[in-house]
Amino acid sequence: MIGFLQPLALVGLVLGAIPPLLHLLGRRRPPTVVFPAIQYLTATEREHSRRLKLRNLLLMLLRVAVIVLLVLAAARPVIRVGGGSSHPPTSLGLVLDNSLSSSAVVAGQRTLDVLKERARAVIEQATEDDRLWLVLADAIPQRVSRVDALALIDSIGAWPVRLDLGEAGRVAARVVSEAGLPHEEVVVLSDLQASALSAGEAPDVPILVLEPPPPPGNLGVDSAIADPLIWSPGGAVVASLGGLGEDPRAVQLLLRDRAVARAVGVAGDQIVLTGRGLGGGWTRAAVQLDPDELRADDQWWLSVRLGNPAAIHVEPGAGRFVQEAVRVLVQGGLAEEGDGVTVTDRLFAGVTVLLPPSDRSLVGATNRALESRGVSTRFGDLLEGEWVLEGGVGPIAGIPVYRRHRLRGNGSVLATVAGEPWLVRDGDVIAVGSRLEDTWTALPVSAAFVPFLDFLLNRAAATQTWIVRGTPGVMVPIPSPVATIDLPAGSMPIPADRRIVGPMATGVYFLLSETGDTVGALEVNHDPRESRLVPATRAQTRAAFGSQSAILSERAFERELFGGARRADLAGVLLVAALLAALAELGIATFLGARGAE
Amino acid sequence: MVTGRRLDLLDPYEVAQLGGIELGARGVVEGFLAGLHRSPFRGFSVEFAEHRHYQPGDELRYLDWKILARADKLFVKQYEEETNLRAMIVLDVSRSMDWAGRERTLTKLEYAKRLVAALSLVLLRQRDATGLIGFDEEVRKVVRARARHQHWWQLLSALVELKAGRGTVAEPALHKVTDLLTRRGLVVFVSDLLLDQRMAMLALQYLRHRGHQVTVFHIMDPAELSIEGPPEARFEDPETGEGIVARPRELRGVYEDTVRKSVARWEAACRRGGIDYHHVLTDTPFGYVLRRASARRARLG
Numbered sequence: 001m002i003g004f005l006q007p008l009a010l011v012g013l014v015l016g017a018i019p020p021l022l023h024l025l026g027r028r029r030p031p032t033v034v035f036p037a038i039q040y041l042t043a044t045e046r047e048h049s050r051r052l053k054l055r056n057l058l059l060m061l062l063r064v065a066v067i068v069l070l071v072l073a074a075a076r077p078v079i080r081v082g083g084g085s086s087h088p089p090t091s092l093g094l095v096l097d098n099s100l101s102s103s104a105v106v107a108g109q110r111t112l113d114v115l116k117e118r119a120r121a122v123i124e125q126a127t128e129d130d131r132l133w134l135v136l137a138d139a140i141p142q143r144v145s146r147v148d149a150l151a152l153i154d155s156i157g158a159w160p161v162r163l164d165l166g167e168a169g170r171v172a173a174r175v176v177s178e179a180g181l182p183h184e185e186v187v188v189l190s191d192l193q194a195s196a197l198s199a200g201e202a203p204d205v206p207i208l209v210l211e212p213p214p215p216p217g218n219l220g221v222d223s224a225i226a227d228p229l230i231w232s233p234g235g236a237v238v239a240s241l242g243g244l245g246e247d248p249r250a251v252q253l254l255l256r257d258r259a260v261a262r263a264v265g266v267a268g269d270q271i272v273l274t275g276r277g278l279g280g281g282w283t284r285a286a287v288q289l290d291p292d293e294l295r296a297d298d299q300w301w302l303s304v305r306l307g308n309p310a311a312i313h314v315e316p317g318a319g320r321f322v323q324e325a326v327r328v329l330v331q332g333g334l335a336e337e338g339d340g341v342t343v344t345d346r347l348f349a350g351v352t353v354l355l356p357p358s359d360r361s362l363v364g365a366t367n368r369a370l371e372s373r374g375v376s377t378r379f380g381d382l383l384e385g386e387w388v389l390e391g392g393v394g395p396i397a398g399i400p401v402y403r404r405h406r407l408r409g410n411g412s413v414l415a416t417v418a419g420e421p422w423l424v425r426d427g428d429v430i431a432v433g434s435r436l437e438d439t440w441t442a443l444p445v446s447a448a449f450v451p452f453l454d455f456l457l458n459r460a461a462a463t464q465t466w467i468v469r470g471t472p473g474v475m476v477p478i479p480s481p482v483a484t485i486d487l488p489a490g491s492m493p494i495p496a497d498r499r500i501v502g503p504m505a506t507g508v509y510f511l512l513s514e515t516g517d518t519v520g521a522l523e524v525n526h527d528p529r530e531s532r533l534v535p536a537t538r539a540q541t542r543a544a545f546g547s548q549s550a551i552l553s554e555r556a557f558e559r560e561l562f563g564g565a566r567r568a569d570l571a572g573v574l575l576v577a578a579l580l581a582a583l584a585e586l587g588i589a590t591f592l593g594a595r596g597a598e
Numbered sequence: 599m600v601t602g603r604r605l606d607l608l609d610p611y612e613v614a615q616l617g618g619i620e621l622g623a624r625g626v627v628e629g630f631l632a633g634l635h636r637s638p639f640r641g642f643s644v645e646f647a648e649h650r651h652y653q654p655g656d657e658l659r660y661l662d663w664k665i666l667a668r669a670d671k672l673f674v675k676q677y678e679e680e681t682n683l684r685a686m687i688v689l690d691v692s693r694s695m696d697w698a699g700r701e702r703t704l705t706k707l708e709y710a711k712r713l714v715a716a717l718s719l720v721l722l723r724q725r726d727a728t729g730l731i732g733f734d735e736e737v738r739k740v741v742r743a744r745a746r747h748q749h750w751w752q753l754l755s756a757l758v759e760l761k762a763g764r765g766t767v768a769e770p771a772l773h774k775v776t777d778l779l780t781r782r783g784l785v786v787f788v789s790d791l792l793l794d795q796r797m798a799m800l801a802l803q804y805l806r807h808r809g810h811q812v813t814v815f816h817i818m819d820p821a822e823l824s825i826e827g828p829p830e831a832r833f834e835d836p837e838t839g840e841g842i843v844a845r846p847r848e849l850r851g852v853y854e855d856t857v858r859k860s861v862a863r864w865e866a867a868c869r870r871g872g873i874d875y876h877h878v879l880t881d882t883p884f885g886y887v888l889r890r891a892s893a894r895r896a897r898l899g
């Protein structure tokens with residue numbers, strides 16, 4: 001059976017009509033030449049017309065044949081040679097996609113189980129003379145024997161990782177092409193997600209892709225973030241849903257495995273789940289969808305820090321507006337009196353919200369105190385004018401500011417005025433550019449003042465937390481205050497390069513300081529792209545694997561397997577035939593013409 | 599420049615550029631006769647007839663030494679038998695003769711007229727009675743054979759008057775010869791032979807049967823030996839207007855073969871019939887043609 005690797009080139013067969021068309025066009029109205037010796041010409045024509053017609057017909061056929069043979073050669077025809085299960089030694093790369101999406105259940109059967117069954121069938125057809133490489137979801141080719149391959153295939157399960165299938169196929173192609181055997185082939189067994197097929201340089205190895213089953217509808221959690229990061233004691237989680245399908249699904253927020261909030265959503269929704277924490281400290285949370293055909297993406301892990309109300313001490317220099325507002329917070333249970341956070345215009349030990357001194361002559365002393373404490377923030381020039389507050393610290397945006405100090409330093413800017421820092425955190429000192437009095441800013445006399453202070457005292461001034469997000473098997477950087485990570489097998493020190501591989505099990509892993517305090521969490525979740533089960537088109541497959549790739553049905557796959565070894569490319573033969581036809585044409589055109597002259 | 603050179607050996611087109619038929623023919627004949635050691639077409643008999651001025655080419659043994667001694671003038675003795683020869687030149691003036699394959703060459707008709715003029719001058723200088731018949735589809739012109747020297751002017755006048763006609767049918771003209779030549783004589787047939795060979799040969803053989811000596815000049819343009827032209831063309835017969843579409847490149851070889859065979863057939867047929875045949879290309883100097891013809895006649899006796 002003949003097939004074509006470049007079937008589009010067959011369109012060029014119409015070019016075969018060129019010689020007859022040129023012949024017909026050339027026959028139009030030939031010029032007249034007066035020639036008295038026409039009786040010789042007539043006699044010549046009469047005696048040789050049959051031979052000339054045959055010669056012309058032969059030339060025409062040869063010209064058409066040259067074009068047709070060249071076009072057919074361009075179409076890269078291949079023909080199967082030999083038969084049965086035997087085949088010459090072959091380098092075979094088997095890409096078995098056991099990424100997260102392969103755990104989807106289609107028609108009551110897990111996709112991975114179907115793929116494993118096909119993989120076993122492929123391996124069983126291999127002979128001892130073949131060289132086998134197995135590429136799993138980590139995209140690392142493993143040289144395996146038949147026995148090892150079968151054992152490995154039997155043992156593997158779906159990994160909660162994303163596989164770049166395009167890169168995996170190309171890696172497999174590179175490996176088999178370097179094996180040195182005469183025949184090479186890559187087999188891809190996958191659900192063939194379009195999102196997994198990255199385009200790249202086309203490999204020069206035939207890649208057989210088994211046609212995937214139709215994908216099930218799927219809804220997954222794409223992300224979930226606590227807002228705020230520290231609940232005191234309540235807060236919210238913003239979750240994004242992605243995938244296919246329009247059926248609404250129930251989604252719930254779990255805190256310490258207890259459902260604290262519920263909602264309903266569809267793909268593309270962003271859902272806010274609010275809850276109230278129980279107790280204090282770090283809490284493992286999860287946003288969970290009702291299960292569907294792909295369960296591995298139905299849950300998203302996150303961490304929530306439950307904090308107690310801040311213990312506030314207000315120095316007289318902070319001004320009466322601050323004193324009144326803190327009193328309101330205390331009465332509302334959002335703050336307590338204590339020494340946790342000091343609001344003052346002089347630098348104190350501990351967490352401090354530092355306002356500009358009421359006496360300008362004390363600015364220098366304040367800056368020197370900041371310097372001696374190792375804080376980079378400095379109060380600069382006093383500016384007077386009218387600006388508005390900018391930034392996302394509570395509902396303060398747009399509130400006028402009349403007087404302010406320029407703030408200099410390397411701290412993190414929480415709010416700005418006229419594009420310049422106005423609220424800056426550096427270490428445990430939060431500096432404010434204006435005194436919180438009505439002659440400096442309209443903020444103290446606005447409704448946003450108490451929420452602003454709530455944010456300032458309960459969130460911004462609280463101890464900094466470190467949230468790191470990663471996916472299984474992927475390296476993640478760990479911030480410097482973290483000394484160890486709490487894994488199920490025990491605490492593991494953070495390596496010197498401060499990078500660790502994301503644990504293969506999704507979940508929340510707490511990060512500990514040298515003193516053993518929890519300072520953050522590593523949230524390990526699936527890659528949302530694995531939730532997109534839409535299969536790739538043939539064009540996308542060709543873009544990823546090149547023109548020698550093909551998506552094959554079960555039967556075609558069975559037929560073409562190891563076909564590279566039993567398949568002959570006829571392009572060379574056709575090119576030789578075209579050359580011979582061209583030479584024959586040349587010979588007939590010249591030799592027979594010369595014969596006539598004899 | 600051709601001044602001082604023998605016109606009989608020049609390219610016919612160059613000779614034609616010197617002037618009319620008369621001038622060219624004279625020059626050719628002078629050159630032709632100057633290169634001969636004896637008169638070309640006739641022998642000399644024993645019965646004295648008259649004296650005539652010595653012409654270059656006359657054999658010295660017929661010089662009248664007495665007159666030379668007395669008057670210091672060159673005269674040769676001419677005999678009665680010399681005037682017995684009567685020649686009829688049959689010239690084909692059909693449309694096919696009025697064709698030249700390329701520029702700066704004579705058409706077959708122009709060449710044939712000049713050849714006839716030269717030939718008749720040679721004959722008349724030998725006091726042979728010479729006549730002319732021009733024909734195409736029919737007899738177009740008849741000039742009876744006369745031996746007078748001034749007769750050449752009549753022949754020239756007839757040649758000038760003869761224009762290209764249409765088709766070619768030689769038999770009436772050849773039959774006309776039998777009416778005009780009652781005694782055995784010489785028939786010179788000048789044609790491109792693009793006619794019915796079988797019928798023409800029958801007529802020529804009839805003449806031969808009547809005891810005439812027959813000479814055929816087969817006039818052919820060099821461009822007729824091969825076939826040239828655009829990749830595909832309709833080749834049209836100027837006489838009939840009929841055409842044939844052909845590709846010169848494809849047919850050239852076999853066409854040349856056909857022409858060669860046709861010439862060979864004419865030559866063989868003439869040889870079998872005792873007819874003197876000359877294949878003449880229109881770029882052949884007239885002197886060569888005359889010399890070849892005279893040599894052949896000398897051999898034939």
